[in-house]
Amino acid sequence: MKCKKCGARASVNMRQHRMALCKEHFVEWIPEQTERFIKKYNMFARDEKILVAVSGGKDSLSLWDILVRLGYQADGLYLGLGIDGGVQYSSESHRLTDEFAKRHNLKLHVVDIEGEYGYSIPVLSDISHRGKGKPCSVCGLTKRHEMNRIARDLGYDVLATGHNLDDEAAVLFGNTLQWSSDYLLRQGPVLPSKDGLARKVKPLCRFYEREMTAYAIARGIEYIYDECPYAEGATQIFYKETLNQLENSRPGAKLTFYLRFLEARQSGNLFIEKDREAAYNIHPCERCGQPTSAPELCSFCRMLEKAKTVSE
Amino acid sequence: MSVKLVLRNKEYEVKAGMALLDALKKCDIVPESVIATRNGELITEDELLIDGETIKLIAVISGG
Numbered sequence: 001m002k003c004k005k006c007g008a009r010a011s012v013n014m015r016q017h018r019m020a021l022c023k024e025h026f027v028e029w030i031p032e033q034t035e036r037f038i039k040k041y042n043m044f045a046r047d048e049k050i051l052v053a054v055s056g057g058k059d060s061l062s063l064w065d066i067l068v069r070l071g072y073q074a075d076g077l078y079l080g081l082g083i084d085g086g087v088q089y090s091s092e093s094h095r096l097t098d099e100f101a102k103r104h105n106l107k108l109h110v111v112d113i114e115g116e117y118g119y120s121i122p123v124l125s126d127i128s129h130r131g132k133g134k135p136c137s138v139c140g141l142t143k144r145h146e147m148n149r150i151a152r153d154l155g156y157d158v159l160a161t162g163h164n165l166d167d168e169a170a171v172l173f174g175n176t177l178q179w180s181s182d183y184l185l186r187q188g189p190v191l192p193s194k195d196g197l198a199r200k201v202k203p204l205c206r207f208y209e210r211e212m213t214a215y216a217i218a219r220g221i222e223y224i225y226d227e228c229p230y231a232e233g234a235t236q237i238f239y240k241e242t243l244n245q246l247e248n249s250r251p252g253a254k255l256t257f258y259l260r261f262l263e264a265r266q267s268g269n270l271f272i273e274k275d276r277e278a279a280y281n282i283h284p285c286e287r288c289g290q291p292t293s294a295p296e297l298c299s300f301c302r303m304l305e306k307a308k309t310v311s312e
Numbered sequence: 313m314s315v316k317l318v319l320r321n322k323e324y325e326v327k328a329g330m331a332l333l334d335a336l337k338k339c340d341i342v343p344e345s346v347i348a349t350r351n352g353e354l355i356t357e358d359e360l361l362i363d364g365e366t367i368k369l370i371a372v373i374s375g376g
Contacts, residue, residue, distance in 0.1 A: 001356040011354035020356060057374055167375060213347045213372040214354055227374060236375045244344040244373075 015251035048157035056093025058216040059162030080112035082120025085229025151198035166209035170239040328363035
């Protein structure tokens with residue numbers, strides 16, 4: 001497989017784009033596309049101060065790397081969750097984040113949840129009885145609360161997270177399975193600031209998780225590879241695996257799923273009860289007289305028309 | 313004539329000369345869920361596997 005840009009041996013193949021790139025062009029292409037998405041979704045401007053939520057994982061560290069390469073004013077925020085799980089998960093992810101910040105001479109804010117509130121996430125989960133025996137719900141709630149607090153208190157214009165397309169598609173899939181209309185109407189690349197909530201943006205929302213892994217490796221970013229000890233058996237991971245099976249057979253399925261959702265949401269048609277008369281505007285086909293909702297010819301007659309044109 | 317594929321703490325053995333994509337399918341690994349490296353360099357799924365080499369597979373899924 002060859003690089004689409006230079007013809008050299010490709011390093012990454014992106015079947016959904018029908019494009020393979022060599023390492024050099026791939027690490028250039030990712031920031032170019034990120035910049036395109038930042039502008040397309042009006043995420044932030046050059047003069048705005050960005051707080052990047054960094055966990056020590058591939059996505060958030062890559063996002064920080066990309067924003068800095070693009071010349072944005074981006075500082076980091078690391079939240080110490082106090083998760084050990086036998087692999088010193090939090091201390092290792094803190095170490096990797098800290099090293100990344102030092103290597104690139106970047107400003108990193110660190111908030112230790114136990115130091116701030118007296119409880120680590122697992123302890124808080126135990127004593128609050130939230131989340132059916134797993135700390136994920138407490139963790140998510142705490143992270144959202146603290147990220148917003150720090151962004152506001154320190155005067156940042158926008159909070160950026162490293163959510164990739166697989167994250168977004170998995171959430172969308174879960175919310176669609178349950179028809180959670182409230183959540184569906186809130187999901188998107190930008191959540192505008194409102195009533196004390198900082199603006200939240202997801203500049204990586206159109207990259208596959210596979211691409212972000214490739215980017216981190218190609219850029220030599222050392223990230224925490226171990227999964228969060230509490231993530232085993234998580235529903236979101238199951239959804240991601242399911243969507244990857246689909247993607248494997250139908251390249252581009254994940255991207256289409258997410259982008260068509262965004263289009264539907266933007267058009268304002270999502271969950272709006274349509275006028276049934278208009279939705280079922282049935283009339284006879286001009287040629288065969290069978291009922292159709294299409295203007296002029298029915299789908300069958302259009303197909304015959306096309307076949308006739310091709311065979312002539 | 314064999315090649316080793318390593319994914320986290322699991323090892324798989326496949327025949328040399330196969331394309332990486334075929335090797336992944338043979339091992340029941342969804343290609344979309346991994347990135348493959350040869351000597352630390354990223355490789356695409358059409359690469360032919362060379363006798364005696366070890367291909368490191370990196371799981372891409374994270375979250376919870």
